[in-house]
Amino acid sequence: MSTRYSREQALSTNAGDYTIYPFDHLDAGGDTGASGASTLPYSLKILLENLLRHGGEDFVTDDDVQALVNWDPQATPSQEIAFVPARVLLQDFTGVPAIVDLAAMRDAMIELGGKPDRINPLSPVELVIDHSVMVDYFGTDDALQRNTEVEIQRNLERYRFLRWGQQAFDNFKVVPPGTGIVHQVNLEYLARGVFTREQDERSLAYPDTLVGTDSHTTMINGLGVLGWGVGGIEAEAAMLGQPVTMLIPQVVGFRLTGELAEGATATDLVLTVTEALRAHGVVGKFVEFFGPGLAHLSLADRATIANMAPEYGATCGIFPVDQETINYLRLTGRDESQLQLVEQYMRAMGMWHDENSAPARYTAELALDLGDVVPSLAGPKRPQDRIPLTGARTAFQQVLQEYHDLRAVSPEEQDWAEEGGPAVETREAAQGVPVSRDGEQFNLEHGAVVIAAITSCTNTSNPAVLIAAGLLARKARQLGLRTRPWVKTSLAPGSKVVTEYLQQTGLLEDLEAMGFYLVGYGCTTCIGNSGPLPDDITDAIHAGDLLVTSVLSGNRNFEGRIHQDVRANYLASPPLVVAYALAGNMGVDLYKDGLGEDAEGNTVYLADIWPSSAEINELIASHINPDMFKSRYADVFTGNEVWNQLPVADSELFDWPDSTYVRKPTFFDGMPAAAQPTQGIEQARCLVKVGDSVTTDHISPAGAIAIDSPAGEYLIANGVEAGDFNSYGSRRGNHEVMMRGTFANVRLRNELAPGTEGSWTTCFETDEVMSIFAAAERYREQDVPLVVLAGKEYGTGSSRDWAAKGPALLGVRAVIAESYERIHRSNLIGMGILPLQYAAGDSAASLELDGTEAFSIPAVAPGQDTVTVTVQRGNGSSSQFEAVIRIDTPNEFAYFANGGILHYVLRDLAAK
Structure with a gap:
């Protein structure tokens, strides 16, 4: 089948002659009689060209093209189309x-x-x-x-x-x-x-x-x-x-006007945009930025905003x-x-x-005057929770108070609270835990910034904020300031070009003087690769039960992600990361309290060392040029000597070694040549019951592997020393590690094991509290299928395939949630797990589900919208509720019916 709307056109350019697939003939009054391709949002024009170019393929129809050209911005998405990425x-x-x-x-x-x-x-x-x-x-x-x-x-x-x-x-x-x-x-x-x-x-x-x-x-x-x-x-x-x-998709337009005020950075802008779009609600939607403010944003600024689309919930955040x-x-x-x-x-x-350019039609429009953006942080555990820097100290005090409340502090212990500040649990904690290092004595206190990291893709691509960090470090150095001794500092640039311009400007030396030495080229602290804290800091945190903090120029600060001992994590611009490394504590008001003293004993305030836009722009203009990029990327695929000397077998099949990193997965073991009829789920037990905003970090953590965890025990049993555990992220090629690491986040709160944090559940076969992996194995022995009960935004976070693969290997057959993050819902289907959603207004609480029940779900059929779930309780009573089947397209059902998308592809290729 082909579409009659596809028309080729010749394009002669200075680079050569090409064939293109235009769509100007699809405007109002044209072939479709539609409202017009020319007023489609930029992103939908890209999808339209994709359809026209693939018009000869069997997955594109005339109806697809008509639906896109006739796009109704206000309509609930219902038309499925195919997209073939380049x-x-x-x-x-x-x-x-x-x-x-x-x-x-x-x-x-x-x-x-x-x-x-x-x-x-x-x-x-x-x-x-x-x-x-x-x-x-x-x-x-x-x-x-x-x-x-x-x-x-x-x-x-x-x-x-x-x-x-x-x-x-x-x-x-x-x-x-x-x-x-x-x-x-x-x-x-x-x-x-x-x-x-x-x-x-x-x-x-x-x-x-x-x-x-x-x-x-x-x-x-x-x-x-x-x-x-x-x-x-x-x-x-x-x-x-x-x-x-x-x-x-629906497309939300975001109109930008004005320009950033002196002192505001692209990081502050993206945190403001993230807050606004999260409040508006753009999950599953495209976002496009437009307006006169674009003229005042560098490409790096635009990339900073686009980078955090997952944090504001959109599928994409695109600029023209x-x-x-x-x-x-x-x-x-x-x-x-x-x-x-x-x-x-x-x-x-x-x-x-x-x-x-003609204005596009959008589902909704938001607006922001760039001049209204102010210096900001986001935290302590969600990127969308923006805090104006002026209110950072007060916001942290509230976090600390909640921490004490969580521990049920007694009135007697609260007597040690500082005037006007939050309560603390003991005299020792109020005064800090004494630490001695390299002949220097200090007290580690609540709020101590123990990690200050210039890291992540969001900001290390942006010369303006990196040079700002370097200039702030230079000014601090000139005044004799230094970072606090308990702060773990790091600089992890996004490319070697960054190092080159920092070296040429002399700013790398200034950053190093503040402790920000180059630690590697890659995603470090933001992904959970912050590495260990010094032993004396770890001991002090545990001894005082201290709530310590991190400040990083990243995009993710979910619970348990940055470091297991750091409970409050704040996203900030690179210059603010340096400033907090100088201040040393989130309880410091950077505007009022000062960062330290100069050689004459005068208090140095943030305003004294904050660089001007003119200083930043002058260094960018004079020190960044195309030759830097050409030279650094000339051998991008070549690598260093160590990489090139790695032994490799010249074979089309991989010779699976006895490895704790790379193992042949079991997904395709015993797979029949043809898909089997879909089966219902009988008498499933709940493995995990969680609330709202459970992230893929909770389901499949990427950070450190605890020695006493099921994954740690597996590695030790296979001869791996604890110091060589590496991380869950690095061992994603080994399903044995990853299934044991599923739901293993140290901050997971499974309601089936109240009063615990981490990978714990109640196994209803024996009514014992045990690790989630151990319980799953018990259920497997008895051929008991499993379900997960969840709240809103289940699966928020990174696009982690193991957040679906892991539950599938544990025996999870279905998830019932109030709502899903887009990628995770798709991944569940891709592993043959049925994603169900409570009907509007329903939830586990309203249906009085506590997770102790047995759940039965009949087989689902193509095009079926809802299914009746039968619940059997321990007292012998039963009830039913309707759940929405979140298999949204025919293709998705084909994947689900085959047991997963890879099974579908494998059968299709084998049959050809």
Whole structure:
């Protein structure tokens, strides 16, 4: 089947002659009689071009095109369309299990009678190794070298596997470790803007689009490239030629006016935008930024805003292509011919943005005057909880009071409260726990900033905030200030270009003087790779039961993510990270209390060392140029000597080693050649019952592995020393570790084990409290299926495929929640888990479900909207309630009916 609306057109550019698929003939009064393609939002124009170009494929119909051109901004999404991304982007935490699955699918293909080389990426796939470096060493000039050595040692098995994949699979490239953060490498080098390829003796030109296995793939939206995060399962299907199916989304327009005031940063702006969009509600929607304020935002500022789309809940947060886009492509060393192609293509397609561009129609519009943005933080555990810097001290006092209340502090102990401050539980805690280090004595107190990290993709791509941090450090150094001795400081840039311009400006030396030595190129503290705190700090935290804090220039501060001993975590701009490292405590008011004293004993305030916009812009203009990017990315896929000397077998099948990092998964064991009829779920027991905003970090943590956890016990039993555990994220290629790590977050509160935190539940086979993994094994022995009960926004957070794979391996057959995060719902289906949603107004509380019941769910059929769930209680009574089936498209049902998306693809390829 093909669409009659697809029309080819020749485009002659300075870069060559191409065939394109325009849509100007689909305006009002044109072929569809629609309201018009020209007034579609920019992002929907990209989807429309994608449909027209794939009009000859059996997954695109005339109705799809008509529905998109006739898009009603106010209508509830109902029309499913297919989207074929130009490429797929991976990072190593999520990329390793994706390639592990492809390797296992090659083995399964042989079992099904097919050829293993059918399992091959059909579009370009690029993996950037950036999530494996941990901050074991800091505060010294050899921290980078030592952390790199440890990283290579810990991850040799994973890296050998990726080297094998690089030679075994077509269209698969690996950016070796020590290069940069995936999203910054994508922004500075990998993104094309406009893609080209040869097909049927023609040169096609079309928009650069992608899906990525990291939710912050949206950072590339700042460059006008449409892309978003998907689960690793979906990404694997996209690699193998499956289109991404989606409902035509609603699109929220965000109008920006004015310009940032002196002292406000792009970080402050994105925290403000995140707060506003979360309040409005954009989950499952596209967000587009427009308005005269764009003229006052650099491309790096736009990328900062686009990066945090997952935090404000949107599928993407996109900016149009305009002159600033071209300027950035030129600055980052792209060929002039590519720049010309991007501009000429976008103009020819009616997708170029300038002051004369026609307004688009949006589902809703929000507005922000950039001049209203003020310095801000976000925390202590959610990115959308913005705090004006002026109110940071008061906000922390409230957090500390809640901490004391949680511990039921007695009136006698509250007598030690400081005047006007929150109560503390003992005299010792009020005065702090004494620590001695390197001949220096200090007291560690509540609120101590024990981690100050310039880290993450959000801000380390933005020269303005990094140079601001360097200038603040310089001014502090000149006045004789220094960071507090209990602060673990780190600098983890997003690319080597950052180091180069910091060195050329001399600011790297100033940052180092404040303790911010280079610790690695990659995603460190933000992903939970903050590394251990010094032993004396850890001992003091435990001795005083202290509520300590971190400040990081990241995008994620969920509970238990940054460090297990750090309960309150705050997102902030890089210069504020340095400022809090100087202040040393979240209880300090940076405006009123000062950061320290100069050589004459005068109090130094934040205003005394805050750099001006003119100072920042002068250094950017004089020290950042295209040659930096060209030289740093000239050998991006080559790697260092250690990487290139890794032994690799030249074979199309992987020889699975006896490894605790990479193991052949069991997903395809005993898989029949044909899908079996869908089955109902009988007498399932609840494994986990949780409340609202449970994140993928709660379900599948990425950070440290506790020695007394099921995963830790497994590693010890397999001869791994505790010091070599690495992290859950780095061991995602081993299903044995990951299933034991499912629901293993130390801050998980499972209502089936009241009064506990962590991986605990009640096993109703024996009415014992035990680890979630142990309970799942008990249920498995008795062939008892499992369910999860959840509240609102279940699965919020990173696009973690293991947050679905893990529950599937534990025996979870269904999840019943009040609402889902988009990616996680899709991932559940991708692993054959049934996502059900309570009917409007219903919840576990309203239905009086406490998790002790047995649940029966009949088999579901294609197109079925609801299902009746039968609940049997321990007293012999029973009841029923209707649940919404959150399998939203026919394709999703096909995946579910096959037991998962990979099973569907595998059967399809084997049958051809």
